[in-house]
Amino acid sequence: MITLYTDSSPNGFKITIALEELGLTYHLRHVNIDQGENRSPAFLRLNPHGRIPVLVDESNGITLFESAAILLYLADISGQLLPVEPAKRWEAIQWLMFHAASVGPVMGQRVHFELFAADKIPQAISRYRRLMDEAFTTLDNRLAEHPYLAGDEYSIADIAQFGWTHIAQVIDFDFSTYKHLSAWYQRIGARPAVQRGIALPTRATGA
Known part of the structure; x- marks a missing residue:
């Protein structure tokens, strides 16, 4: 199961768009930055820098932050959205x-x-x-x-x-x-x- 921790921001939108394009099943967790939820101890355990998005793929034991890394990971596991040649x-x-x-x-x-x-x-x-x-x-x-x-x-x-x-x-x-x-x-x-x-x-x- 993929869980995405995100908020309404440009970096967050990158990952929600990618997940929707790929048709992958995922659980969405809203991290409300305006309320400081990104600085909570639980979130900082996922990303010590305290920023969204964070993707957790329990099936592969992978936790990733940084939107570019997450996009590359999603392209890798799906075989889509990145040319093969x-x-x-x-x-x-x-x-x-x-x-x-x-x-x-x-x-x-x-x-x-x-x-x-x-x-x-x-x-x-x-x-x-x-x-x-x-x-x-x-x-x-x-x-x-x-x-x-x-x-x-x-x-x-x-x-x-x-x-x-x-x-x-x-x-x-x-x-x-x-x-x-x-x-x-x-x-x-x-x-x-x-x-x-x-x-x-x-x-x-x-x-």
Whole structure:
């Protein structure tokens, strides 16, 4: 049995989308971050860093945190959402890592400094807007030549990127000028499994 510990966040949505796409049976445990449940002793035993998502696969004795690691694990046990041919497989992993290292952290910092920080620091806001523009330009250029980040196949790289792009849309970070990224976002967002995934455990409602 797979148990997913998650909340309504971009990193959480990556895993609910993947599980819905794969049609795997899983139990959902809502970890309410606003109420500090991610800092409880029970949760910290699963992830000492105190962040969601966490996936526990009792049948294999596996407990994982970090969304990219969980996506790779789900692709591995299902044989889906990751190309088989080595060059294409590594291309998908490359774009998954690009998201994990260069897109998610930048967007997270922009959200913090622009929306949540008590003191609005113009230099920080400007920096993370610029870095986000550079990352989105890279994605837009890639998607100008390919329907999906891994090339011709929908993969965990797309699922990872969609989680944060969806939150950008929810909180009105406008990316409409990136026409290929915007078209990709609409195309991925229309998938039934994606629609189910972003509704779990509850829909994101903005900052």
